[in-house]
Every structure is written in C-alpha cells, then in structure tokens.
Amino acid sequence: MSRARTSLPRTIAAHGILITYTIIALFPVILIVMNSFKSRKAIFASPLTLPGPETYDPIGYTTVLGQGDFTGYFINSLIVTCGSLAGVLLFGAMAAFALSEYRFRMNTLTGLYLALGIMIPIRLGTIGILKFMVGANLVNTHLALILVYTAQGLPLAVFILSEFMRTVSDDLKNAGRIDGLSEYRIFFRLVLPLVRPAMATVAVFTMIPIWNDLWFPLILAPAESTKTVTLGAQVFIGQFVTNWNAVLAALSLAIVPVLVLYLIFSKSLIRGITSGAVK
Amino acid sequence: MSSVELDAPRRPVRWHIAVFLAPAVIVYSLIxxxxxFETLRSSFYRVAENQAYFAGLENFKTLFLDDRWAPxxxxALWNNFYFFLxxxxxxxxxxxxxxxxLSIPRLPGRTFYRTAIFVPTMLSFVIVGFGWKLILSPLWGVAPSLLDAVGLKFLFAPYLGKPETALTTLALISVWQYIGIPMMxxxxxxxxxxxxIIEAAEIDGVTGTAQFFKIKLPLLWPTIGIISILTFVGNFNAFDLIYVAQGALAGPNFSTDILxxxxxxTxxxxxxxLGDPNMGxxxxxxxxxxxxxxxALYLFVIQRKITRYQF
Known part of the structure; x- marks a missing residue:
C-alpha cells in the first residue's frame, strides 16, 4: 500500500528539501573546520575552497596549543562530565528502583518532588547555589560542578529509569529474594544489568548539556585550574578575536570531540528520542 | 504498606528504601x-551597611518602576518573548x-539526513555563537559572497551589528541549532x-498533503504541545548564545538583552x-x-484541551 504513495517526482522533491536542509545544518561546521587549516590570506581570499598544498597552514593550531592550556581544559571537562554522569546514573538508578519497586507512604510525593526539576531549570537557583558553594568552600573545584550537574541531571534520569524499571519482571526479583539475595544485591546484580539500554539513553541526554554548559563553569569554577573546554574556548576566543587562524582552530578543536562522541552514540541517542524516552 | 509504621511489629523498618532514595534526594534538595528557595527568599531582602533587612516587594517595585531599572x-522581558515567538x-x-x-516510507538515506540535521544540536553555544558571528561578519565576507552567488547580495547587512536585526538573527541561529529536537x-x-489509520484514510481517498493536514496533524498536537513547553522553558532560561555572540552587555545597545x-x-x-545579588x-x-x-498553563489548560487518541 505504501508503494502507491511514493511517486518519483515526490521522492526527488523530498530529497531536494532534505539535502538543502542538510547543507544548511552542516555548512557552518564544515566551513569552520575547513578554514582552520588555511593560511590567513587564504581564509579571506577564498573561504569556500578546501585547503590545498598552497593554502595549508597549521599556524592556528600551533597558536592555540601553544597559548591556551587546552589539554588541561579537556581533562577538566572529562573529570566534570564523567563525575556527574556517574552520580546521575548511580543515584538516579537507586532512587528510580526505590520508587518503582516498593510501595511506601511517601512514594508518589517523592516522585513528584524529584520530577519538579524536569521543568524548573536549576539556573534559577544560581544565586543560592553560589552562596552554598562559597559557604562550603567549594568555589573553583571540580566537585562544585559535579554536584550541580548531578542535581541537574537527576530528575530526568529518575523519571526515565523508573519507567523502565517497572518493566523488569517481578518473578525474577522474587526468585532472587527466595534465593536469599538482599535488596541491594537484587538491585545491583539483577535489575541494573537489565536496564542498561535505558542507562545509555540517560547517559547521552545527561552528558551533552554538561559538556556544553557555559553558565556554571563561568560562575562556579572560572579559575585556570578548573576551566572546562567550553569556558576555555570562550575565553580564549575572546582574547584572540582578531587572530582568525587561532579562533577557527580553537572552534574546530571544540567541535571535534563532540562530533566524535555524537557519531559513536547517535544510534542510542536517536533510539532514545524516538522510543519516547523524553515524552 | 508503610516503611515507617513503628507500631506494626511484623513489618520492620525497610531501611533499604531510605538508602536507595537518600543520595538522590539529598543532592537534589541541597543543590x-x-x-x-534561598534565591526566592533573598529577592525580598536588601542590604544596607552590610546588614541584610527584609524589604518586602521593594526590589520588585524598583525593577518594575525605577528609572534606572525598569527600561x-x-x-529584556519583551525581547525574551520575541525570542520565544x-x-x-x-x-x-x-x-x-x-x-x-523523513517519515515517507522507504526513503533512502533517511538515517544520514537524520544524523546530519541533528549535528548542530550537539554543539555548544560557544561554537555556534562564534561560528555564526564569523560567518555573518562583513570582514570575512562569506555571507555576502554566498548571497551574491544567488543574486541576493543587496540583502546583506551586518545583521548582528544592527539593533533592528540582531535579536531576530540570534533567534534564527538558535532555531538552526535546536531544530533537531522538534524534528526528532x-x-x-x-x-x-x-x-x-493511514490505510483507512487512503481507502477514503485522503492522500498526500490532505492526508497530512486532516489525519496526521491532529494526531501530532500533543507532541507539538510538549515541544512548545520545552521551547518556552529553554528560551526563558537562555543566556549562553547571547553572551557568547554579543557579550554580557547584549549589544548593540541592549537590543539582544534577555532575562x-x-x-x-545584575x-x-x-x-x-556593581553587582547586586538581591536585585539579581x-x-x-x-x-x-x-x-x-x-x-502550569501547559499542564492544566493546554494539555487538557488537546484531544488525545489512543491507538
């Protein structure tokens, strides 16, 4: 029946529109990466051509790598992202398990309380968060960012994971109980491995906004030793505005890791969205 | 069925529930x-001579009416609504x-298109903001020469530098970045x-565009509602793109200032x-x-008015 609907002109029109939009989506990215390998003269003389042997010039990259401590920023971003991810996944899964597995008096209320954060952005509490971090002497530490991002990621993680955990068979868990497994073992040994696909979805959703965030690094951890890549690139580019080679190289360096991660995880991300995980 | 009923001796306190919940609830509550609430509370206070005192709605009065703050x-509020619009x-x-x-059956290359169109959504505001700033810059000349190639050179202007066009341009850049989410x-x-449902429509002779508007679109309203509220929350919480592209002063002349x-x-x-935490x-x-x-409008009004169809 669907064959009747796919006529040739319509297919061509569909491809035409999609190709046009794909170009709109990718053109800026390609343009930046392409020009980052060119000499200053070539960037301005022929911005739309690929770098050739005459126009190739890695000066931008040598400036960036020589001036800013990008390796350090990168490590900071990794620490913060991985730390927060571990917190969100472990604490989120534990809370989701408690909410989906046991019936107790405060169950619905706790669930609603945790779900508040899905709609209310954590940024609105920035002033209170900064006071708290100053009081706890955590300003300019990785831990400050990790705590904030864990709190930010938990609501959605609990929501998605508890939906998934409801689908884990009761018979399996009860069999474990009869075999004398403690509730903790049931969670870690039986349930966690079964919800791994959902954990992957949550991980991708949590990771991207953390890696890309500018607000909290700017406010809570602007020191050189805790700067993340996003903030580092922003500051660096702000200082080198007129050095086009360096700016383009810094942008490309910031694009590449995200792009690589995306291509690795795009399947599980898109599956997550299209299976209704965020609805 | 309660974990804390101490007078029911046959059911001991189930500590494991508390252990499972504690880390998430503590981090979430504390951070x-x-x-x-601390932020909301301090909006009712002012500081004079290093002493905080309760000021009631004074801060809000200043914000709404005072000549230095109100304009x-x-x-910013109006710009924010425009940004959302x-x-x-x-x-x-x-x-x-x-x-x-994309949902046309058996469309070749669907995965490729889907992946490609979603790429900008993954990039950080720093990349998006600076990247577009460079592309639209009259210095580099990429935008004018591209417009020239399609015979529309007269359309070019330093969009980000003119107060009339800067906010619209930034909103469109943000749309460019986030289009992947509604699409997905x-x-x-x-x-x-x-x-x-589609077959039934076809038997009734409803196909093509008519089928989309008469059959599919009504089924999409709940999703469009969710997308709208996500966009609303995201837009009224936005900061990064404007900060990166135009700086904290949201130039030119505050034309791109949002909340x-x-x-x-502030x-x-x-x-x-000087910074003012209480006004902030x-x-x-x-x-x-x-x-x-x-x-609230979405949950209690829009969501209830939208007709949902169960399959």
Whole structure:
C-alpha cells in the first residue's frame, strides 16, 4: 500500500528539501573546520575552497596549543562530565528502583518532588547555589560542578529509569529474594544489568548539556585550574578575536570531540528520542 | 504498606528504601531545591551597611518602576518573548515539515539526513555563537559572497551589528541549532501512527498533503504541545548564545538583552555598575514565576484541551 504513495517526482522533491536542509545544518561546521587549516590570506581570499598544498597552514593550531592550556581544559571537562554522569546514573538508578519497586507512604510525593526539576531549570537557583558553594568552600573545584550537574541531571534520569524499571519482571526479583539475595544485591546484580539500554539513553541526554554548559563553569569554577573546554574556548576566543587562524582552530578543536562522541552514540541517542524516552 | 509504621511489629523498618532514595534526594534538595528557595527568599531582602533587612516587594517595585531599572527590565522581558515567538513561528513548522518528509516510507538515506540535521544540536553555544558571528561578519565576507552567488547580495547587512536585526538573527541561529529536537520528536510521533489509520484514510481517498493536514496533524498536537513547553522553558532560561555572540552587555545597545543576560549583569555587575545579588535574585524570581506560569498553563489548560487518541 505504501508503494502507491511514493511517486518519483515526490521522492526527488523530498530529497531536494532534505539535502538543502542538510547543507544548511552542516555548512557552518564544515566551513569552520575547513578554514582552520588555511593560511590567513587564504581564509579571506577564498573561504569556500578546501585547503590545498598552497593554502595549508597549521599556524592556528600551533597558536592555540601553544597559548591556551587546552589539554588541561579537556581533562577538566572529562573529570566534570564523567563525575556527574556517574552520580546521575548511580543515584538516579537507586532512587528510580526505590520508587518503582516498593510501595511506601511517601512514594508518589517523592516522585513528584524529584520530577519538579524536569521543568524548573536549576539556573534559577544560581544565586543560592553560589552562596552554598562559597559557604562550603567549594568555589573553583571540580566537585562544585559535579554536584550541580548531578542535581541537574537527576530528575530526568529518575523519571526515565523508573519507567523502565517497572518493566523488569517481578518473578525474577522474587526468585532472587527466595534465593536469599538482599535488596541491594537484587538491585545491583539483577535489575541494573537489565536496564542498561535505558542507562545509555540517560547517559547521552545527561552528558551533552554538561559538556556544553557555559553558565556554571563561568560562575562556579572560572579559575585556570578548573576551566572546562567550553569556558576555555570562550575565553580564549575572546582574547584572540582578531587572530582568525587561532579562533577557527580553537572552534574546530571544540567541535571535534563532540562530533566524535555524537557519531559513536547517535544510534542510542536517536533510539532514545524516538522510543519516547523524553515524552 | 508503610516503611515507617513503628507500631506494626511484623513489618520492620525497610531501611533499604531510605538508602536507595537518600543520595538522590539529598543532592537534589541541597543543590537544587534549597538554593532555589534561598534565591526566592533573598529577592525580598536588601542590604544596607552590610546588614541584610527584609524589604518586602521593594526590589520588585524598583525593577518594575525605577528609572534606572525598569527600561532595562521591560526591554529584556519583551525581547525574551520575541525570542520565544520566533522559535515558535519558525522552528515548529520547519521541524514538522522535515519530520513529515523523513517519515515517507522507504526513503533512502533517511538515517544520514537524520544524523546530519541533528549535528548542530550537539554543539555548544560557544561554537555556534562564534561560528555564526564569523560567518555573518562583513570582514570575512562569506555571507555576502554566498548571497551574491544567488543574486541576493543587496540583502546583506551586518545583521548582528544592527539593533533592528540582531535579536531576530540570534533567534534564527538558535532555531538552526535546536531544530533537531522538534524534528526528532515529531518524527517519532509520526512513526507511531498505526498503519490502519493511514490505510483507512487512503481507502477514503485522503492522500498526500490532505492526508497530512486532516489525519496526521491532529494526531501530532500533543507532541507539538510538549515541544512548545520545552521551547518556552529553554528560551526563558537562555543566556549562553547571547553572551557568547554579543557579550554580557547584549549589544548593540541592549537590543539582544534577555532575562538571562540581565540576570548575569545584575548579579555580577559590569563595567561601572556593581553587582547586586538581591536585585539579581528578584530577576531570577521573575524568571521562575514566568516559567512556572508557562508550565502550569501547559499542564492544566493546554494539555487538557488537546484531544488525545489512543491507538
């Protein structure tokens, strides 16, 4: 029946529109990466051509790598992202398990309380968060960012994971109980491995906004030793505005890791969205 | 069925429930809920001679009426609504159109298109903001020469540098970045429409565009509602893109100032003005109320009016 609907002109029109939009989506990215390998003269003389042997010039990259401590920023971003991810996944899964597995008096209320954060952005509490971090002497530490991002990621993680955990068979868990497994073992040994696909979805959703965030690094951890890549690139580019080679190289360096991660995880991300995980 | 009923001796306190819940509830309360209330609370206070005192609604009065604050505040609020409006008008129709085309059965290359169109959504605001700033810069000349190639050179202007066009341009850049999300959600909704409904429509002679508007679109309203509220919350919480592209002063001449950038400037101060945490808290409180109102409107009015169809 669907064959009747796919006529040739319509297919061509569909491809035409999609190709046009794909170009709109990718053109800026390609343009930046392409020009980052060119000499200053070539960037301005022929911005739309690929770098050739005459126009190739890695000066931008040598400036960036020589001036800013990008390796350090990168490590900071990794620490913060991985730390927060571990917190969100472990604490989120534990809370989701408690909410989906046991019936107790405060169950619905706790669930609603945790779900508040899905709609209310954590940024609105920035002033209170900064006071708290100053009081706890955590300003300019990785831990400050990790705590904030864990709190930010938990609501959605609990929501998605508890939906998934409801689908884990009761018979399996009860069999474990009869075999004398403690509730903790049931969670870690039986349930966690079964919800791994959902954990992957949550991980991708949590990771991207953390890696890309500018607000909290700017406010809570602007020191050189805790700067993340996003903030580092922003500051660096702000200082080198007129050095086009360096700016383009810094942008490309910031694009590449995200792009690589995306291509690795795009399947599980898109599956997550299209299976209704965020609805 | 309760964990804390101490008078029921046959059911001991189930400590494991508390252990499972504790880390999440503690981190979430301590870092999110308490600071949020602390922020709301400090919006009712002022500081004089290093002494905080309760000032009631004074901060809000200053924000709404005072000559030094009110123009900036109303400007930022209006700009924020305009920013949201552009998203609704541009992002949703394009997202729906792309999703509708992607969901054509047996379209070759579908995965490629889907992946490619989603790429900008993954990039950080720093990349997006600076990248577009460079592309639109008259210095580099990429935008004018591209427009020249299609014979539209007269259309070029330094869009980000002119107060009349800067905000619209930034909103469109933000749409460019986030179009992947509505596209994916609507694409998923379209795929979940059962074949029987489409077949029934075809038997009745409803095909092509008519089928989309008469059969599929009504089934998409709940998804469009979710996308709208997500966009609303995101827009009234936006900051990064404008900060990166135009700086904390949201130039030219505050024409791109939205509540997020106003909050940042107020709280941290800029140039000659000192930071004012209490006024900053007042702006955060207004943002909170706007988002709360939006979410409540969605949950209690829009969501109930939308007809849902169960398959």
């Amino acid at each position: 999110m809920i308490v600071p949020l 900036q505040f109303w400007n 552009i998203h609704m008008v541009v992002q949703n129709p394009i997202g729906i159109a792309l999703a509708a085309i 959600l609507i694409y998923a909704a379209l795929l979940s429409i059962p074949d029987e 997020g950038t106003l909050l940042y400037r 709280f941290f101060g800029f140039q000659l003005q 808290a007042a702006i955060a409180a207004i943002m909170f109320l706007i988002i709360l109102a939006g979410v």
